[in-house]
Amino acid sequence: MSPINTNFSSTVIREAANTFGTPLYLYDEAAIRHAFLAWHEAPSHHSVLTCYAVKANSNIAVLQLLSRLGAGFDIVSQGELERVLHAGGLPERIVFSGVGKSTAAIARALEVGIKCFNVESIRELEHINSVAAERGLSAKVSLRVNPDVDANTHPYISTGLKSNKFGISHEEAVSAYRYASSLAHLDVVGIDCHIGSQITELEPFLASLDRLLELIDQLAEDGIHLRHLDLGGGLGICYTDEQVPSAQSYIAAVSEKLGSRSLELVFEPGRSIVANAGILITEVILSKENTGKHFAIVDAAMNDLMRPALYQGHHHIDVVAGPRILAATEQSWDIVGPVCETGDFLGLNRQLSIAERDLLVIHSAGAYGFTMSSNYNSRPRCAEVLLRKDQLVEIRSREVITDLFAHEQLLAE
Ligand SMILES: Cc1ncc(COP(=O)(O)O)c(C=O)c1O
């Protein structure tokens, strides 16, 4: 496995940078399509709905493309809901996750008729029931069960342990289901879990599945018959040399464990659909040496791609040589941005041949890249461009300086 997307040739990268400027996110439509279809068309004895996790990359063109391929969507806010609807996503294929859904978001989701709410606590069951009651509606719900399984991933992106804020504990699940079934405006339709992100082995998923299957069977004995089983997202990708199970092998293993149970399978993949379909292109502003350390100072920063600063996330970095006024030397470089934080780096100790004005390509940046970007240090957010066959299409224009304070007001006196 490789983090490198071969559809982005040096020519395409230079053309994108020349046309749209840097820093710049560039996505590959073919790679997104291919990764989505790996889930959507995977053979299974059970029917499968792939609800793409919008938080990974929420550009409306990406959502539109996925919706046209038949995707459902996993959302966590009203903003994500409106994006999906705007992009043509079908409400009946939307699942709504998150520990703290706002009343406005719940009401809107009820009005448009989403597939279900993934409910994370007893209080939330009551809240959704009352929002539905006020409108004379019924809310389809699925309980997010925390299976207390270690996903062996970075602690900040592990969500299926007892100590995490997510879900209803395994021990409380049966009583929570009984309670949910007793509430007049709830229709209990499924069960859900999500144990974390960037998981590179199947075992933690299958261990969680075993716990959910026990519950499903116990609930059936109680007369609570569920229609779907949602295993969340979390399948990892190759950032360096990770060997990651395919969506097909994952779905086959899950479907086999389900056996004769007649349940629809729902998955919520985000990263595995878009991460390796995207790169961040940045230009080297200048190089600098400090007591023997070599810094390449680039025009992208932690506000554009937060993963290295936040999780020590490793992104493979390549050089596309520029006009090279100064000679390039191969040596160990720290690739850093202009933001005033020591944690503002995109890669450390990279053995590369770099000169000022070169372009650097930060790979595997299609997921949790632009969506986690900010205006920190009053830096306008960069543009997003999609490679469609051999055309470069701008799908989000670069912010301009006045956008930075467009929602602020000066004092009257
Ligand atoms: C509830 C839920 N579903 C789906 C996802 C998507 O996860 P991933 O991008 O790892 O596939 C996340 C993020 O971790 C999540 O919190």
Ligand SMILES: N[C@@H](CCCC[NH3+])C(=O)O
């Ligand atoms: N944002 C994280 C993943 C968190 C997923 C959301 N639950 C990342 O970049 O890896």
